[in-house]
Amino acid sequence: MIDTKRDGRRSRSRTALLISGATLASLLTAGAAGATTTNAGAAPPPGAAKPKVPALNWTPCAKPGGPPTQECATLTVPVDYREPHGKTMSLAVTRIPADAPGERRGTLMVVPGGPGGSGLKRMNDRGTALRAQLGGTYDLVAYDPRGVGASSKVECGVAEGDRYLHRVRAWPGSGGDITENAARARRIAEACAANGGAEIRGLSSANQARDMDRLRAALGERKVSVWSTSYGAYVTLLYAQLFPHRTDRIVLDSNGDPDHRRVARGWLANQGPAVEGRFADFSAWASDPARGADRLGERPEDVRRLVIDLAERFDREPKTRTDGIPLDGAAMRNSVLGGLFSDASFPALRTLIAQAADPAARVALPNDLKGALPDRDTAVWVGVICNDAGWPGPDTAAFQRDVTADRARYPLTGGLPVNITPCSFWQNEDREPTIRITDDGPSNILMVQNRRDPATPHFGALKMREALGDRARMVTVERGGHGVYLEPDKACGDAVVTTFLKTGERPARDTACGG
Numbered sequence: 001m002i003d004t005k006r007d008g009r010r011s012r013s014r015t016a017l018l019i020s021g022a023t024l025a026s027l028l029t030a031g032a033a034g035a036t037t038t039n040a041g042a043a044p045p046p047g048a049a050k051p052k053v054p055a056l057n058w059t060p061c062a063k064p065g066g067p068p069t070q071e072c073a074t075l076t077v078p079v080d081y082r083e084p085h086g087k088t089m090s091l092a093v094t095r096i097p098a099d100a101p102g103e104r105r106g107t108l109m110v111v112p113g114g115p116g117g118s119g120l121k122r123m124n125d126r127g128t129a130l131r132a133q134l135g136g137t138y139d140l141v142a143y144d145p146r147g148v149g150a151s152s153k154v155e156c157g158v159a160e161g162d163r164y165l166h167r168v169r170a171w172p173g174s175g176g177d178i179t180e181n182a183a184r185a186r187r188i189a190e191a192c193a194a195n196g197g198a199e200i201r202g203l204s205s206a207n208q209a210r211d212m213d214r215l216r217a218a219l220g221e222r223k224v225s226v227w228s229t230s231y232g233a234y235v236t237l238l239y240a241q242l243f244p245h246r247t248d249r250i251v252l253d254s255n256g257d258p259d260h261r262r263v264a265r266g267w268l269a270n271q272g273p274a275v276e277g278r279f280a281d282f283s284a285w286a287s288d289p290a291r292g293a294d295r296l297g298e299r300p301e302d303v304r305r306l307v308i309d310l311a312e313r314f315d316r317e318p319k320t321r322t323d324g325i326p327l328d329g330a331a332m333r334n335s336v337l338g339g340l341f342s343d344a345s346f347p348a349l350r351t352l353i354a355q356a357a358d359p360a361a362r363v364a365l366p367n368d369l370k371g372a373l374p375d376r377d378t379a380v381w382v383g384v385i386c387n388d389a390g391w392p393g394p395d396t397a398a399f400q401r402d403v404t405a406d407r408a409r410y411p412l413t414g415g416l417p418v419n420i421t422p423c424s425f426w427q428n429e430d431r432e433p434t435i436r437i438t439d440d441g442p443s444n445i446l447m448v449q450n451r452r453d454p455a456t457p458h459f460g461a462l463k464m465r466e467a468l469g470d471r472a473r474m475v476t477v478e479r480g481g482h483g484v485y486l487e488p489d490k491a492c493g494d495a496v497v498t499t500f501l502k503t504g505e506r507p508a509r510d511t512a513c514g515g
Contacts, residue, residue: 051084053217061094063124067131071095075143075218077211079202087198091211092150093143094120096127100136106248107221108138108501109212113230113254115203115384116377118149122229129486130227133498138225143215145208147199147380154199156192156379163372168381170419171330174315176407182396182420188382189425196379201428203383205231206435209238216246225249225501229483230456231256237437237464240471244441249504251497252447253484257460258437258467264385267460271337271417272410274457278340279304279412281452281480285343286350296353303353307336308411310356319356321363323370331369332356333414338366340454341482343489382422387431391423399424439469446500447472448493451512452480465510473506478515490514 054076061072072094079087098104110130112122119142127140147154162168162184170181192200212235216224225248228236233252240247256267283300285291297303311329318326339349348366355361392398403415410417445468449461458476465474477484477493484493492513500506 051078054214056093056218058095066124066128067096069097069099070127071097075211075215077146077214079198081207081210089146089152089199089202091143091146091152091215092120093141093215094123096123096131096140098136098139099131103135103137104139105137106139106223106225107141107216107219108134108225108227109215110140110142111212111226111228111232111236112142112145113232114145114148114381115205115231116148116380117145117230117232119143119145120149126486133486133494134501137502139219141215141219141224143211145380146203146211147376147383152199153376154196154203154379154383155375156188156200156382157195158188158191158375158378160372162187163375163378165368165373166330166334168373168378169330169334170416170421171333172403172407172415172419174329176400176403176415178396178400178403178415178419182394182399185420185422186394186425188378189386189422189427192379192382192422193427196383200379200383201387201430203380204387204432205235205238205384206242206388206432208235208384209242212236212239213243213246216243222246223248225251227251227253227485227497227501229253229485233456238435240441240445241435241437247442247444249501250445251485251501252445252464252472253449253497254453254456254482255447255449255461255464256456257463264388265391267456269406269417270457270460271455272406272413273459275337275340275412275454276410277457278452278454278480279307279336281343282340282346282349285346286353291350294350294354296350296357304412306357307332307353310353311336311414314356319363321365323365327356327363327365329414331365333412333416334369335366336412337454338368340480342487343479343481385421386423386426387428389434390431391421391426394420394424396420437467439467439471441471443471445472446497446506447474448484448497449474449476450481450484450490451476451478453482454480455482473508474510475507476510476512478512 056073056075058071058073062068062070075091075093076088077091078084079089110119110122112119123142130140144151167184172178173180223246226236233255236250236252240250257270283303286296286303287298287300297306311332314327314332315329318328321327335352339345352363355363399420402418406418407415447465449458451458465472475496477490479489484490485497
């Protein structure tokens with residue numbers, strides 16, 4: 001094992017990869033395509049006064065069944081860090097103080113996925129378990145990012161009909177047609193340009209990383225440790241690049257591919273093969289003879305064929321849902337994708353597929369598909385992924401060709417991973433240049449990754465691991481699903497992460513567990 005307290009050296013290799021931004025973008029910068037920097041666009045003008053460290057006024061905010069010592073505060077951040085004394089936004093912050101007498105070792109930030117995930121909700125869901133795992137030795141701190149939850153709103157005024165989750169995610173129409181996707185993408189981008197103001201332009205992964213350091217300063221900490229998940233792992237990686245001297249112990253849970261030619265566009269494109277690999281877990285479970293009369297097929301390939309056929313049928317002729325609204329292929333595929341994030345969701349997914357296959361049954365969809373998303377949720381998701389970097393222009397014919405090919409290769413995802421988004425129509429000429437991620441920094445990062453993750457696949461995480469060099473060690477958990485730490489059936493991952501956060505020890509080399 002390696003103790004990162006002793007092994008804080010900087011890696012000598014200068015090999016670098018470029019990371020541009022968030023969850024669905026490729027390389028394009030303001031001013032000069034391909035420009036890179038280590039702290040792009042963040043510095044205030046020469047001679048500008050250094051902004052004061054903001055104060056946090058804590059008030060009790062304990063939740064029923066949660067730690068009675070939980071507190072809440074508000075952090076003020078600049079909309080644009082290049083204008084530190086300009087417009088500001090407020091971020092909601094929560095803290096569960098350490099309660100191990102004489103053993104406090106600092107602050108652990110909890111950074112959620114997204115874009116659009118709530119840190120406060122993450123703390124409410126995991127705070128008690130996290131404190132128990134770590135023995136009360138950390139102050140546990142989380143925040144709602146810009147535009148999310150209890151933080152300042154960012155809104156675009158997107159029409160309600162364009163804000164359903166399976167519409168925002170741009171599932172192609174019948175036969176893979178993207179005509180309506182392109183029209184909707186344009187409408188969303190135009191609404192954000194007209195109504196989002198400086199706030200929508202200030203949404204970015206880099207600004208969220210800068211917000212993390214502002215929170216660190218407000219907490220009075222010289223360094224912070226971080227547990228981050230999914231998209232939050234990318235934000236935390238940017239933090240570790242921009243502020244390496246401010247990092248203590250960093251956990252990146254479920255990681256994306258940093259390919260500088262695709263970055264977040266690549267993360268989405270990788271979902272085609274990722275979903276196919278993860279669906280094999282479900283199809284084996286759903287065809288197991290132990291299911292008895294609840295089996296969806298005699299063989300795993302029968303289950304896969306059933307789901308593909310149902311989605312294609314509902315593309316042409318939607319089925320009636322329990323709420324009376326038609327169930328189309330997009331909603332069907334989105335429900336399947338959501339059901340693959342955890343083995344615990346398999347029974348509900350089996351029931352949904354069985355209802356969909358029964359001509360006499362109506363289908364009960366997951367709650368997140370029963371109504372339109374709030375406008376602010378749509379704004380945050382689109383704003384971050386489009387501001388982080390540029391997309392190819394709105395060449396609908398080119399996107400249609402890509403969708404047709406991807407749909408044939410990975411029919412479970414129906415062409416979604418390569419479809420057109422509002423980013424092809426986005427208007428933000430002040431987009432900042434790409435941030436360079438290198439293997440030059442403290443060796444204090446632990447990556448944990450499921451073998452079969454439908455959202456951040458293992459083959460993408462391996463590329464991130466290669467980019468980080470000696471800065472990181474990676475532990476692969478031989479399970480499926482999205483998320484490792486404090487998730488069901490991931491005890492070996494829990495043990496590695498907890499040991500690292502409590503003692504600083506990591507495996508001496510990359511390893512796997514839980515087979």
